[in-house]
Structure formats: C-alpha cells, structure tokens
Amino acid sequence: MIRTRSLVSDGSRLRRLAPLALPTAWGAVTVAWKFGCPLARQPGLPMRIATSVVFLTVGIGLVLGLRRGLARELALVRAVAVATQQALLRPPPARLDGLALAAGQLSASRGACVGGDLYEAVATPYGVRIVIGDVRGHGLAALGAVVAVLGSFREAAHDEAELGGVLRRLERALERHLRERARDEHPARTGTAPEHPAAEEFVTLLLLEVRSDGRLSVLNCGHPGPYRLGRTVERLPVGDPLPPLGVLPLPAALAPYTAARLRPGETLVLYTDGAEEARDHRGRFFALDTVLAGMCGVAPEALVREVHTALLHHTGGRLTDDVALLVVRNDRVRVPAQPAEPGLRRPRPAPSSHC
Known part of the structure; x- marks a missing residue:
C-alpha cells in the first residue's frame, strides 16, 4: 500500500514537471553551446544578437512551462472546491x-x-x-x-x-x-x-x-x-x-x-x-x-x-x-370546498329528549 502511494506521488510529480522538460533541455544545450563552442565566443554584433535570441527563447519557454503547470494546478484546486461545495452545501x-x-x-x-x-x-x-x-x-x-x-x-x-x-x-x-x-x-x-x-x-x-x-x-x-x-x-x-x-x-x-x-x-x-x-x-x-x-x-x-x-x-x-x-x-394547491352530491340529503339531527 505504501509503495503504491509512493508510485502515485512520483507519477504526479513527473506530470507536473513535464512542461518544463523541453525548455530545460534546450537551455542546457544553449549553455553548452555558449561556453563550449569556439564559434559562439566570437566577438561581433550578429553573434551577440543570436545568443540573446537563444537565451530569450529559453526564458520564454520556461515561463510558459511554469504558467501551464500552475494553470493545471489551479484547475485541479477549483475542481476540488466545486466537489466540496456540492458535498457540503448541496x-x-x-x-x-x-x-x-x-x-x-x-x-x-x-x-x-x-x-x-x-x-x-x-x-x-x-x-x-x-x-x-x-x-x-x-x-x-x-x-x-x-x-x-x-x-x-x-x-x-x-x-x-x-x-x-x-x-x-x-x-x-x-x-x-x-x-x-x-x-x-x-x-x-x-x-x-x-x-x-x-x-x-x-x-x-x-x-x-x-x-x-x-x-x-x-x-x-x-x-x-x-x-x-x-x-x-x-x-x-x-x-x-x-x-x-x-x-x-x-x-x-x-x-x-x-x-x-x-x-x-x-x-x-x-x-x-x-x-x-x-x-x-x-x-x-x-x-x-x-x-x-x-x-x-x-x-x-x-x-x-x-x-x-x-x-x-x-x-x-x-x-x-x-x-x-x-x-x-x-406551490401547494388550495382545494376549494366541494358541494354535496345531488340526491343526497344531509341527515336531520335527532330530536332531543327532555326529562
């Protein structure tokens, strides 16, 4: 039972980190290219612009990945809140x-x-x-x-x-x-x-x-x-x-x-x-x-x-x-008093006896 909970927790953690995998990998490649490739260290305006564009792209990817993960968590929290309301205030x-x-x-x-x-x-x-x-x-x-x-x-x-x-x-x-x-x-x-x-x-x-x-x-x-x-x-x-x-x-x-x-x-x-x-x-x-x-x-x-x-x-x-x-x-309907059926006479009261 404990192992099953651990596997479920690990799976949910991996799903939350999945949107960040591609921007992180791209950032790692960019850093390696910047500091490991001699061409990237050459001076000049074109190379600086290219490097800035690459790093900006990585930053935008990380921000969008975080935003997507937070939006998914927020949707989950809202779903839990709605379920709580339906159970509590039915x-x-x-x-x-x-x-x-x-x-x-x-x-x-x-x-x-x-x-x-x-x-x-x-x-x-x-x-x-x-x-x-x-x-x-x-x-x-x-x-x-x-x-x-x-x-x-x-x-x-x-x-x-x-x-x-x-x-x-x-x-x-x-x-x-x-x-x-x-x-x-x-x-x-x-x-x-x-x-x-x-x-x-x-x-x-x-x-x-x-x-x-x-x-x-x-x-x-x-x-x-x-x-x-x-x-x-x-x-x-x-x-x-x-x-x-x-x-x-x-x-x-x-x-x-x-x-x-x-x-x-x-x-x-x-x-x-x-x-x-x-x-x-x-x-x-x-x-x-x-x-x-x-x-x-x-x-x-x-x-x-x-x-x-x-x-x-x-x-x-x-x-x-x-x-x-x-x-x-x-919305209850008030039923009016019904008239007596024809042919039926109300019985007369019995005469009272006096001592």
Whole structure:
C-alpha cells in the first residue's frame, strides 16, 4: 500500500514537471553551446544578437512551462472546491413536498466556492424543515463550524419530533466542534495565536418548519428574519430572538413562533446578513427589500440569480462578507370546498329528549 502511494506521488510529480522538460533541455544545450563552442565566443554584433535570441527563447519557454503547470494546478484546486461545495452545501431539490426551492451563495473569499454561510432543506414526517445560518467570519476558516452544524441538522431534522429538539442537537454539535478547535489551538500545541480563535466563533441561525397547511414554526438565533413575497413584500415576524449558538447556552424552554403562515403562491426569501450589509463605493447599503419588491411572482431560481446580479452590480464585485440565499415558494394547491352530491340529503339531527 505504501509503495503504491509512493508510485502515485512520483507519477504526479513527473506530470507536473513535464512542461518544463523541453525548455530545460534546450537551455542546457544553449549553455553548452555558449561556453563550449569556439564559434559562439566570437566577438561581433550578429553573434551577440543570436545568443540573446537563444537565451530569450529559453526564458520564454520556461515561463510558459511554469504558467501551464500552475494553470493545471489551479484547475485541479477549483475542481476540488466545486466537489466540496456540492458535498457540503448541496443544491436543494427543485421541488420538495409541494414547495419549489432554489438556493445560491456568493463567497467573499476570492477564488473560494464555499464560505461561512450554510443552508439546507429536508422533507420530514413533521413537515419541510429548513435551516440557514452564518458563521462568524468567512472563507475557509469557518468551514469546520459549517460542517458541524449541517451534519447535525441532516440527522436531527428526521429524528426530533419538536423543532426545539433539533436546535439543541445543533447547539451540542457546535459545542463539540469548538471544544476540539480550542484544544488544537492551545499555545502549548501551536506556539502561535490563531487568526480566528474558537473562543470568538459563533453561528447566527434561523430554523424553520413548513407544515402541510402552510403554517410555519420558527426558531431564530440572532439571524435576520426572512421576507415574504405575496401581493406585497413584507418581513416575516419570527418572534423574540434567541442568542446565537456558541455565545450563551439556550434557555431551558424553547417555544417556536407559530403565528406566521406561507399561503399557496407566496414566496419566502431567507438570506444571511451579508446581503443587507453589502455596500457600494459610496458606503450605501444594498436595498434588498426594494430589489425583492420587483420580483413578486418570479420563479425561485430566477429570483436567486437576479438578486446575485444586483448584489454584484451594487458592490462592484467586491463583497466583504459571504451571502447565501434560500428561496421557498408554496406551490401547494388550495382545494376549494366541494358541494354535496345531488340526491343526497344531509341527515336531520335527532330530536332531543327532555326529562
């Protein structure tokens, strides 16, 4: 097994060096010709020009070889990043238990496909359960917390009958991750202070359940409330916020907010705070509600695409925080009350007896 890994490593190393083989060999021949051939040492302008052209050709070949090798490595890294994103932030299904869904993310880290935002939607016996969250910071340093929270949600959403039980499972998973990070970052092991210490990491999070009749149950841990698009655009009430996960322990009693509803045809837009905190070159915030006001009735996938385009235009492509969007539209059909069949009479109530 070890020998096989060694052979694979040697093969990949040879493939990376292959583009440099021809320029290196040509350079070696040029140096040998320059210092070993009497004709090359003759004075005169023509010979100097010829020597300069030869060495310039060798230099260009080396640069192009290095550039080709770096481009190949960059393509490999991007392929790995895309595969990581698909495994970590899986695109939601286009339809889920009568709901139409779409999601997308913009990373603030240049060249990164994933960052500190997370989202997921799953169909369970208790309804469609959705989570969207934002880890403090962005980029690769926040991936550990994203993995811990999403992995726990994908299991707990099916196991826990109560939405509060799901949230407690997420809290325990994040606490385990932070304890492991704090142990790994101890000065006795690293000798240096971490750039993003675990003691300063927390997750704002919105946990939501859409039942078959459109009723919503919401638990909000310091996350911005979603927008509901119907005839108008309004911010959906989500009740009193709980502390973000990782800051303070959750209270003993967790009562979801249940007074909201997603009616047939209405759309819910969940997002992370990077959307509303994005600024242009003049320091003006991105007006997400204004942008959404012109998108009532737009399909979820098109809505995500249009908001991303507007964000990049507003910021000039220079995001300072990750942005995630999850759009849910209720496509369930409301069945009207059916009239009684002809010829059937409603039975009369039996006469009441009096003592």
